[in-house]
Amino acid sequence: MQSDRSHALFTRARELMPGGVNSPVRAFKSVGGEPFFAQRAEGAFLFDVDGNRYIDYVGSWGPMLAGHNHPAVLEAVLRTARDGLSFGVPNPLEVTMAETIARLVPSCEMVRMVNSGTEATLSAIRLARGATGRTRIVKFEGCYHGHGDSFLVKAGSGALTFGVPTSPGVPKALADLTLTLPYNDFDAATALFDECGSDIACLIIEPVVGNANCLPPREGYLQHLRELCTKHGALLVFDEVMTGFRVALGGAQARYGVRPDLSTFGKVIGGGMPVGAYGGRRALMEQVSPAGPIYQAGTLSGNPVAMAAGLAMLELIQAPGFHEALEAKSNALCDGLEAAARDAGIAFTTNRVGGMFGLFFSSEAKVDTYAQAMACDSAAFNRFFHAMLERGVYLAPSAFEAGFVSSAHGDAEIAATIEAAREAFRVAKA
Numbered sequence: 128m129q130s131d132r133s134h135a136l137f138t139r140a141r142e143l144m145p146g147g148v149n150s151p152v153r154a155f156k157s158v159g160g161e162p163f164f165a166q167r168a169e170g171a172f173l174f175d176v177d178g179n180r181y182i183d184y185v186g187s188w189g190p191m192l193a194g195h196n197h198p199a200v201l202e203a204v205l206r207t208a209r210d211g212l213s214f215g216v217p218n219p220l221e222v223t224m225a226e227t228i229a230r231l232v233p234s235c236e237m238v239r240m241v242n243s244g245t246e247a248t249l250s251a252i253r254l255a256r257g258a259t260g261r262t263r264i265v266k267f268e269g270c271y272h273g274h275g276d277s278f279l280v281k282a283g284s285g286a287l288t289f290g291v292p293t294s295p296g297v298p299k300a301l302a303d304l305t306l307t308l309p310y311n312d313f314d315a316a317t318a319l320f321d322e323c324g325s326d327i328a329c330l331i332i333e334p335v336v337g338n339a340n341c342l343p344p345r346e347g348y349l350q351h352l353r354e355l356c357t358k359h360g361a362l363l364v365f366d367e368v369m370t371g372f373r374v375a376l377g378g379a380q381a382r383y384g385v386r387p388d389l390s391t392f393g394k395v396i397g398g399g400m401p402v403g404a405y406g407g408r409r410a411l412m413e414q415v416s417p418a419g420p421i422y423q424a425g426t427l428s429g430n431p432v433a434m435a436a437g438l439a440m441l442e443l444i445q446a447p448g449f450h451e452a453l454e455a456k457s458n459a460l461c462d463g464l465e466a467a468a469r470d471a472g473i474a475f476t477t478n479r480v481g482g483m484f485g486l487f488f489s490s491e492a493k494v495d496t497y498a499q500a501m502a503c504d505s506a507a508f509n510r511f512f513h514a515m516l517e518r519g520v521y522l523a524p525s526a527f528e529a530g531f532v533s534s535a536h537g538d539a540e541i542a543a544t545i546e547a548a549r550e551a552f553r554v555a556k557a
């Protein structure tokens with residue numbers, strides 16, 4: 128596999144950009160080696176600057192739910208861009224976007240658009256603190272909510288890969304306000320709320336964890352958290368930046384039937400453009416400026432081109448049967464990988480939830496806690512990752528990230544992936 132051009136670009140990039148990248152996990156530090164540089168992308172495929180083609184299971188880390196460069200999304204962007212890139216006054220697409228979110232996710236009676244998932248979660252906890260007059264927040268080990276100071280405590284994703292439980296630069300006084308819990312542990316949550324429930328402004332959770340591999344909630348767990356929050360007057364915040372519109376049209380809250388007070392979105396909602404959003408109960412959202420006193424603003428928030436891309440994506444995924452077909456792809460892929468691992472004599476299991484999946488080099492029958500995810504054989508994953516990459520399959524470059532399928536992943540791509548895995552599992556075993 129050619130990599131001269133990517134190597135040359137990475138050499139230049141490392142001189143000028145920290146680690147050669149603009150977001151840490153792209154640097155391949157967890158799996159070793161060097162990243163490839165993308166030239167273009169289409170459907171289920173990424174093409175690099177050296178002319179290699181990859182079946183892509185990262186999908187720009189989530190947005191590409193209908194596949195890369197979907198003609199309908201591209202057309203919406205081009206059409207909108209011709210009228211101007213940004214206005215600094217309200218535009219009609221913002222209203223359509225708010226209506227669309229409120230219709231698809233009924234707990235979001237009002238919505239505020241922002242520019243990233245990080246901004247959405249930061250704004251949501253400010254609102255939670257402002258509305259409750261309380262200071263503490265609760266998050267879960269291995270959950271990632273963007274790079275806001277309050278969230279870089281036992282965080283997942285890139286922060287997890289690098290083993291930095293709390294980043295330097297986060298004041299201890301602030302980090303002390305973030306309490307952490309083990310995901311899927313009912314009693315730990317009850318005990319924490321019994322101890323200091325009246326100080327807790329909100330509990331924020333990835334309802335399906337996707338930043339410490341892919342960990343679905345145990346039966347009744349999200350309901351349990353809902354009850355605890357209600358009992359103690361804390362707000363329940365679902366960070367659906369990854370799960371939103373992916374694990375079901377209405378997100379994890381629709382899939383599991385739990386209504387949060389606030390929700391955050393990103394990724395899919397921008398269709399590949401930088402977009403985030405937060406929304407929730409009207410009485411809460413009306414406290415956000417300028418309707419209320421809790422300040423939050425954004426020069427480019429609700430950008431017309433970004434709204435057009437997101438709306439085109441949300442239109443595509445409302446096609447009848449879209450999410451059922453997506454889940455069938457995740458199942459076909461994961462069943463095939465499990466069978467290939469079994470044939471290769473490798474201890475391996477998977478999780479799948481809608482268009483999200485997790486691969487675990489583990490002998491456990493079921494992996495659904497952070498501790499179990501951490502105990503997996505990451506060296507075996509790394510060998511598997513590189514063996515797959517050489518065979519033209521791009522998985523997330525870390526054992527602690529979820530994988531994504533899109534509607535553009537057809538039977539042929541999934542069959543080719545499983546075929547590649549048959550050889551890659553043998554390499555991983557060695």
Ligand SMILES: *Cc1c(COP(=O)(O)O)cnc(C)c1O
Binds near residue numbers: 244248333338368369
């Ligand atoms: C990606 C992600 C974020 C951060 O979104 P950015 O757009 O990268 O700032 C927040 N929460 C979750 C659950 C995510 O997966």
